[in-house]
Amino acid sequence: MSVAPSTPCWYFNEGLCRSCSLLETPYDIQLADKARHAQQLLPCDEWLEPVGSAEFGFRNxxxxxxxxxxxxxxxxxxxxxxxxxxxxxxxxxxxxxxxxxxxxxxxxxxxxxxxxxxxxxxxxxxxxxxxxxxxxxxxxxxxxxxxxxxxxxxxxxxxxxxxxxxxxxxxxxxxxxxxxxxxxxxxxxxxxxxxMSLGPLDLKLRPQGFFQTNTEITTILYATAAAWVDEVSPATVWDLYCGVGGFAKSMASPTRTVTGVELSEQAALAAGGPPMFVAADAGQWAREQDTVPDLLVVNPPRRGIGELAEWVRDSDISTVLYSSCNLASAVEDMAVMGMTARRAQLFDMFPHTDHSECLILMSR
The missing domain is CATH 2.40.50.1070 (OB fold (Dihydrolipoamide Acetyltransferase, E2P))
Known part of the structure; x- marks a missing residue:
């Protein structure tokens, strides 16, 4: 005889909604399983401990x-x-x-x-x-x-x-x-x-703009990315697919030139507009520039960066910080770019599902 599931969610227990497919699995096991899967998928010199989320009340x-x-x-x-x-x-x-x-x-x-x-x-x-x-x-x-x-x-x-x-x-x-x-x-x-400001980060969201769904984890993600970039200490950074500008603004400093590129003109204007934020197709804009940055940041949609990976491969860019919601496509992009993962960390934006965000520092 089957036993009805017992979770904190009445909708799940009654079979009315099963969007949280992993809800019956204790959260610490969920997180460990995600980290294990990510490490199997992405060979990396250093995998840091995964960052867990609040189990409920996290969706903004x-x-x-x-x-x-x-x-x-x-x-x-x-x-x-x-x-x-x-x-x-x-x-x-x-x-x-x-x-x-x-x-x-x-x-x-x-x-x-x-x-x-x-x-x-x-x-x-x-x-x-x-x-x-x-x-x-x-x-x-x-x-x-x-x-x-x-x-x-x-x-x-x-x-x-x-x-x-x-x-x-x-x-x-x-x-x-x-x-x-x-x-x-x-x-x-x-x-x-x-x-949508996160502490000192002045972030603005327009109706059709994109913002990560988990505010607490997003705050940690931006802070982590900024710390990693500070270790590399690049003089110039491009943040392609920059959205509201979270990565770009977290990495900005008086000694560093940061440029964010976002296809949506409304999103680029909300981020702050030119010269720091440019409304353009990221791949086309990058190819039109006379120079390349010391460090490239990409936070693409699930499909990855596509043909832009070939451009990176043929460029003089030596370091890429890649934030991915689909690690499989990031691994494919990394291979095309000719990069090696030096450091990576999983951020659990989406508890109770198979999805997560991974931050990867890559170099040639």
Missing amino acids: KAKIIVSGTTEEPVLGIVRDGIGQDLRDCLLYDRAITEAHGPLTDFISRAGLIPYSIADRSGELKSIIVTANPHGHLMVRFVLRSERHLEAIRTHVSWLADRIPLKVASINLLPTHVALPEGDTEIHIFGDDVLD
Whole structure:
């Protein structure tokens, strides 16, 4: 006879959500298994002890699928075509959890029609909520069209009276596709950016920008990267795929020239704009420069740096600091670049899953 799992999560125990696939495994074993797998995948001169996360309350961002009806909306996920409420998910930052009730009431108050995946009808597809380190929120309503634009604008002040809302926007995703958001963003309330500063690091996040999902681990990751770079002591650093500029800003000093390159113009402007931050395709920009840096920083998407690895191989760059959320692609890139891993460390951004972030210092 099978025994029902017993975890702190009611949704998991009832079989309503299994996104945390490793939840039944004690966290210290999860972390040890991830570290062991990483070390098997990446030969390295020195592997440091893995950095563990808080087990719950660490997620600073929630992509909340909206289903149900205007009168009875369901905020959470969709399983087998049916909406499943996840308002009490243990992973969320407390500010996000506490916002679920007011957001549910807001949908009914503003007369928003949840989108039906099965019928391909309705308007409100999801709500993306980001919490900053100070407990303030950015809320983005992902809609099929502008039909509810004025209704949201009319009632957003009501919402701001009930949650710590700093930024609100509407994102338009008109097509029936499995994407989290569309290209068009319409600002409707508050500031243009959410303050994501980590201690002395002045970081700003625009609605369509990227920020690591685990604030505590991100703080440690940036500090570790800065310490490693200080040991190398390069005079010039390029941070490609720089996002909000966390790595670049953590490494900046009066004796070091740091340049961050990010494809998103909005992200580059939020980071601080030129001359330190440039909006451009990282690979194209790098090839157009007359010189190369003493140290290159890359924090690419899961697929890795692609053809840029060949450019690094053929350049005079001798040291690369690579932050990877997919170690397999980083290993492939390292081989193409002709680099050897000198030091590496695992940062557990995503407890209860197989995913993690690894920081790798490479040289020829």
